[in-house]
Amino acid sequence: ELKVEQNPLFLSMQEGKNYTIYCNYSTTSDRLYWYRQDPGKSLESLFVLLSNGAVKQEGRLMASLDTKARLSTLHITAAVHDLSATYFCAAMTGTASKLTFGTGTRLQVTL
Amino acid sequence: NAGVTQTPKFRVLKTGQSMTLLCAQDMNHEYMYWYRQDPGMGLRLIHYSVGEGTTAKGEVPDGYNVSRLKKQNFLLGLESAAPSQTSVYFCASSYLTPGRLYNEQFFGPGTRLTVL
Numbered sequence: 001e002l003k004v005e006q007n008p009l010f011l012s013m014q015e016g017k018n019y020t021i022y023c024n025y026s027t028t029s030d031r032l033y034w035y036r037q038d039p040g041k042s043l044e045s046l047f048v049l050l051s052n053g054a055v056k057q058e059g060r061l062m063a064s065l066d067t068k069a070r071l072s073t074l075h076i077t078a079a080v081h082d083l084s085a086t087y088f089c090a091a092m093t094g095t096a097s098k099l100t101f102g103t104g105t106r107l108q109v110t111l
Numbered sequence: 112n113a114g115v116t117q118t119p120k121f122r123v124l125k126t127g128q129s130m131t132l133l134c135a136q137d138m139n140h141e142y143m144y145w146y147r148q149d150p151g152m153g154l155r156l157i158h159y160s161v162g163e164g165t166t167a168k169g170e171v172p173d174g175y176n177v178s179r180l181k182k183q184n185f186l187l188g189l190e191s192a193a194p195s196q197t198s199v200y201f202c203a204s205s206y207l208t209p210g211r212l213y214n215e216q217f218f219g220p221g222t223r224l225t226v227l
Contacts, residue, residue: 009151033215042201043154043218088153096161097142097205097214098169101153 002027004091006102013079013109021105023072023089032072033099034063035088043088047074079109112137115219117202123225124192132187132222134202142205143185144169144216145177147198154201160185192226199223 003026013019023032031050035043047056049065049072056063060083062075072089086106090099118133134143141162146154156169160179174196176188185204189196203216 004153006153042220045215045217048215090154092214096159096167097216098144098156098159099154099216100170101146101155103151103153 002029002091002093002100004089004100004102006089006105008105009103010106011108013076013107015080015109015111016078018078019076021074021076021087021089021107023074023102025070025072025091025100027070027093028067029070029091029093030097031092032065033090033092034072034074035090037086037088037104039086046087076107079107081109081111083107084109114138115202115204115217117200117219117222119222120220121223123227124189125227126193128192128226129188129190130192130224131189132200132202132224134185134187134204134219135183136185136202136204136217137183138204138206138217139182140204140206140217141182142207142214142216143179144203144205145175145185145187146201146203147171147196148201148221149198157187157200192224194226197224197226 034046047063052067054065086104090101115136144159145157158177163182200222202219205214205216
């Protein structure tokens with residue numbers, strides 16, 4: 001059974017600082033996703049990582065995947081308030097493309 | 112395209128009542144999913160469907176039933192609601208690509224259900 005662990009659960013950071021969110025998964029996964037969720041809203045897809053060593057970047061966010069370590073990271077560079085949200089990683093397995101989600105990281109960027 | 116829509120957006124039930132949540136997608140996607148989201152637990156898969164007329168259990172199926180009579184619709188039923196089913200429910204859909212390239216899931220806006 002695939003398990004996905006994310007840490008930290010909560011992250012309060014100052015604007016301009018850097019930080020990394022970690023996502024570990026327990027068994028082989030076809031691909032790894034990162035989503036953003038704003039309060040009371042649905043999930044917005046940020047990145048999909050397909051293979052070992054994959055790196056994707058969008059603005060101040062960069063995601064990477066190490067399939068050997070079963071680890072994905074979401075790195076935040078020079079955080080701004082607009083990045084405040086909850087971030088989820090999710091691993092996909094099986095022929096039905098099922099997703100197993102991590103518990104989420106609530107990011108709060110303060111001035 | 113409306114994408115993935117969910118009806119209703121909010122609902123309050125009393126214990127023992129029944130209701131059906133409707134998910135509709137206009138993207139001609141093969142796969143559809145129902146998740147529930149509880150505080151501190153991320154999203155958990157309830158049931159899913161890989162095509163019209165087919166359904167399968169996910170991680171937390173107890174107390175729920177589903178039907179996929181039409182390709183574009185996926186219904187989630189609660190026969191006898193319990194307070195433990197208070198949650199936010201998300202529907203998602205996905206497509207089958209040749210060569211099994213990544214199959215992104217597209218999420219609906221969610222239904223907030225409270226069972227008293």
